[in-house]
Every structure is written in C-alpha cells, then in structure tokens.
Amino acid sequence: xxxxxxxxxxxxxxxxxxxxxxxxxxxxxxxxxxxxxxxxxxxxxxxxxxxxxxxxxxxxxxxxxxxxxxxxxxxxxxxxxxxxxxxxxxxxxxxxxxxxxxxxxxxxxxxxxxxxxxxxxxxxxxxxxxxxxxxxxxxxxxxxxxxxxxxxxxxxxxxxxxxxxxxxxxxxxxxxxxxxxxxxxxxxxxxxxxxxxxxxxxxxxxxxxxxxxxxxxxxxxxxxxxxxxxxxxxxxxxxxxxxxxxxxxxxxxxxxxxxxxxxxxxxxxxxxxxxxxxxxxxxxxxxxxxxxxxxxxxxxxxxxxxxxxxxxxxxxxxxxxxxxxxxxxxxxxxxxxxxxxxxxxxxxxxxxxxxxxxxxxxxxxxxxxxxxxxxxxxxxxxxxxxxxxxxxxxxxxxxxxxxxxxxxxxxxxxxxxxxxxxxxxxxxxxxxxxxxxxxxxxxxxxxxxxx
Ligand code: GLV
Ligand code: MN
Ligand code: MN
Numbered sequence: 001x002x003x004x005x006x007x008x009x010x011x012x013x014x015x016x017x018x019x020x021x022x023x024x025x026x027x028x029x030x031x032x033x034x035x036x037x038x039x040x041x042x043x044x045x046x047x048x049x050x051x052x053x054x055x056x057x058x059x060x061x062x063x064x065x066x067x068x069x070x071x072x073x074x075x076x077x078x079x080x081x082x083x084x085x086x087x088x089x090x091x092x093x094x095x096x097x098x099x100x101x102x103x104x105x106x107x108x109x110x111x112x113x114x115x116x117x118x119x120x121x122x123x124x125x126x127x128x129x130x131x132x133x134x135x136x137x138x139x140x141x142x143x144x145x146x147x148x149x150x151x152x153x154x155x156x157x158x159x160x161x162x163x164x165x166x167x168x169x170x171x172x173x174x175x176x177x178x179x180x181x182x183x184x185x186x187x188x189x190x191x192x193x194x195x196x197x198x199x200x201x202x203x204x205x206x207x208x209x210x211x212x213x214x215x216x217x218x219x220x221x222x223x224x225x226x227x228x229x230x231x232x233x234x235x236x237x238x239x240x241x242x243x244x245x246x247x248x249x250x251x252x253x254x255x256x257x258x259x260x261x262x263x264x265x266x267x268x269x270x271x272x273x274x275x276x277x278x279x280x281x282x283x284x285x286x287x288x289x290x291x292x293x294x295x296x297x298x299x300x301x302x303x304x305x306x307x308x309x310x311x312x313x314x315x316x317x318x319x320x321x322x323x324x325x326x327x328x329x330x331x332x333x334x335x336x337x338x339x340x341x342x343x344x345x346x347x348x349x350x351x352x353x354x355x356x357x358x359x360x361x362x363x364x365x366x367x368x369x370x371x372x373x374x375x376x377x378x379x380x381x382x383x384x385x386x387x388x389x390x391x392x393x394x395x396x397x398x399x400x401x402x403x404x405x406x407x408x409x410x411x412x413x414x415x416x417x418x419x420x421x422x423x424x425x426x427x428x429x430x431x432x433x434x435x436x437x438x439x440x441x442x443x444x445x446x447x448x449x450x451x
Pocket of ligand 2: 124135169229396397
C-alpha cells in the first residue's frame with residue numbers, strides 16, 4: 001500500500017515522482033506532514049523509565065554473578081529463565097508471544113492497515129561469559145516497554161508490530177542469521193559458549209533445527225527493524241552526547257586456529273629440538289596484532305581464546321587451540337587481513353616445526369543502516385531535546401543480519417567509561433529512558449510512512 005492510498009486520496013504527482021526516484025524524506029516531512037505525522041497525543045507519548053529500570057534489575061537476577069553482571073550464555077539454564085521472564089513481560093504488554101522455529105522469541109500485535117509488512121523492534125538477552133547487565137538487555141526491555149506504552153495508551157500501529165528477542169547474539173548473531181539467511185550445517189554442530197551445540201540449543205529454546213528454512217524470511221518481509229543498544233564504547237560519553245545514530249555495523253569473522261606441535265618432556269627435550277605449539281601460538285598472536293595495526297583504519301583483530309594441551313608445567317604443549325576474531329566495516333579488508341595472517345602463520349609453522357589449521361566458525365557481514373531511518377532517529381532525538389552524533393558500531397548486532405530483509409536503524413545510548421562485555425558495564429537510567437523514548441517516537445514516525 002502506498003502512503004497516499006492508505007489515506008484514500010488521489011496520489012499527488014510529486015509523491016509519484018518521489019516513489020520512482022529515491023524517497024525524499026525532507027520533502028515528505030514538509031509537504032505531507034498533516035497526512036503522515038503521528039497525532040499530537042502520540043508525539044507527547046513517553047515510556048515509563050522506572051518500569052524499564054525495574055525490568056532490567058529483575059532480568060539481571062538470571063545468571064547473576066557475585067562480582068556483578070551476569071553469565072547468561074545462550075542455551076544455558078539462566079538463558080531459559082531470562083527468556084521466560086521476558087516472555088511474561090511481553091504478555092503483560094499485550095503481545096501474542098511465541099518462539100519461532102529458529103528459537104527467537106517474538107511478541108506480535110496486529111496492525112490496523114491490511115497488507116503491511118511488520119515493523120520489528122528488539123535485541124538479545126544472552127550474554128558473554130562474565131558480561132554486564134546492559135548489552136542487549138536495554139534494547140530488549142526498551143522494546144517491550146515501547147509495546148506496553150502503546151498498549152496502555154490504546155495506540156494501534158498501522159503496521160503489525162513484532163518485538164523480537166534474538167537467540168544467541170553473542171555466539172555470532174545466530175537467531176537473526178537464521179531468520180535472514182542460512183547458517184552452514186557444519187556450524188550448527190559447533191559448541192556455543194554454554195557447551196551446547198547450536199542445533200541442540202535451538203531445540204532447547206523451543207525451535208526445531210530440522211525446519212530452519214521455514215524460519216527464514218524473504219527480503220521485503222519486514223517494513224523496518226529498529227534496535228536500541230548501549231554504545232559499548234566511549235564516544236558519546238566523551239562528547240557529552242545523549243543519542244548515537246548508528247551509521248553502520250562492523251562485519252565480524254571468527255576462526256578456530258589449531259596448532260599441532262609435539263608434546264614431549266619439558267626437562268629432557270633440548271630447546272632446539274622442540275615443536276612447541278604454545279610458542280608458535282605466542283608468535284602468531286603477535287603477528288595478528290602486527291598485521292592489523294600495519295594498515296590505516298579502524299579495523300580490529302583479537303585472539304581472545306586459548307587452550308594449551310595437555311596443559312602441565314612439565315610437558316611441552318603439543319596442541320593449542322586459539323580463537324581469532326577480525327572486524328571491520330569492509331568485508332574485503334577483513335578477508336585481506338586474514339590472508340596476510342595466514343601467510344604469517346605459514347612462516348611461523350616453518351620456523352617452529354608446527355602445523356596450523358584454520359576453521360572459520362562464524363561470519364557476520366558488515367551492514368549499513370538505512371539513511372532515511374538515520375535521519376528520522378536524528379530528527380526525533382533532537383525533537384526530544386537530545387544531542388546526537390552519527391557513529392559506526394564496532395560491536396556486532398542482530399541489526400546487521402536483519403539488514404538483509406529490509407531497512408534497519410540503531411539508536412545508541414552512552415556507556416559509562418566505554419566499558420562493555422564486563423561486569424562493570426553501566427548506563428545511566430536517564431539515558432536508557434531517553435533511548436527508549438527515541439525508539440518509541442521513531443517507531444511512531446516509521447509507522448506513519450511506507451519506507
Ligand atoms: C557482540 O556483542 C559483539 O560485538 O561481539
Ligand atoms: Mn549486544
Ligand atoms: Mn555483546
């Protein structure tokens with residue numbers, strides 16, 4: 001349905017031209033303002049900040065760690081409990097709640113106009129090991145709050161609304177990839193951080209790993225997706241900026257690197273006769289850092305996981321398994337860095353008498369957010385008296401996968417000290433409320449148009 005058809009009026013020529021060319025957002029906001037803007041009652045609508053705080057605090061009980069923060073690994077008991085809690089909140093917000101075949105939680109509400117694709121809002125509630133209480137939780141609780149605010153004020157959107165909590169974001173945006181594309185069969189059998197394979201996990205969550213193609217949606221099957229999230233970096237706080245408008249999200253690729261050496265006696269094997277896999281690993285870690293820092297740009301590379309076997313003081317390590325991660329906004333750059341790293345590994349293997357094997361375990365491609373949604377978030381935030389800044393996201397998000405289905409936008413709120421993936425992750429309540437209000441008002445504006 002077009003913007004004007006939905007109003008039952010003839011379509012003015014300028015709108016026809018706009019639809020044929022690129023959609024002109026500023027023209028829309030000045031020319032068609034009365035037709036399309038949310039009503040006055042809607043623009044003054046605000047979320048209930050203390051309720052979001054209470055929900056975040058309750059959610060933080062599931063997987064709580066003594067040092068603060070949570071370990072709520074995908075497919076763990078804590079994840080299941082947190083999901084149950086979130087589903088109850090969704091029911092209170094008068095959403096029809098279900099779990100799709102990929103294990104994502106979806107709370108639906110019908111729209112008032114026929115034939116429109118749904119507007120999606122949401123995030124994730126699984127965490128990294130020893131993570132914080134804000135990454136993913138803010139966007140998930142914020143999205144539920146938006147749905148509840150709409151319900152309490154009897155506001156029905158034109159579009160169907162879906163509040164979605166994606167499964168296993170931290171293990172490589174798994175739930176959102178399963179909706180928007182495919183995950184190679186082999187990857188489904190890899191263990192997630194909880195030790196369960198993705199295939200097992202999907203079943204545990206209530207999905208069905210034998211019917212994943214049915215969970216997939218086609219391009220155009222969503223009207224748009226909006227995600228509220230903490231920045232996880234320090235740009236907003238340093239600039240005293242309240243709202244970040246995300247320009248794009250980095251691609252993330254993971255490899256499991258296995259180095260085979262030879263386990264032998266640490267006391268009797270001379271230094272020049274060793275095939276020490278951990279020594280090779282040390283050289284490799286240094287090489288990753290050298291390759292990544294040798295070119296200009298914001299790319300990053302990390303070896304964040306290491307296992308040395310058999311793991312004893314008096315045995316030369318015969319085998320090491322590493323986790324290599326590379327990120328950038330340009331997928332080609334990631335691939336070319338990887339090729340250089342592989343070249344370095346070949347040289348290290350030669351000099352240490354070891355063998356390197358690389359297995360790619362996860363791929364998330366970089367994605368740009370939709371320019372029109374960016375502008376809408378920016379205008380909306382400024383209209384609420386909030387300062388804004390455009391910035392890229394160095395963290396991965398489900399939005400980058402959902403971008404394959406339709407236009408996406410992301411709203412960032414400040415992270416204190418730029419700390420994330422840590423129990424010390426923190427965002428101020430007022431900032432979270434601001435973010436949720438921007439989410440609410442942007443959603444209302446998006447609902448009034450057809451992107
Ligand atoms: C997800 O949080 C990621 O960036 O790893
Ligand atoms: Mn996250
Ligand atoms: Mn995260």
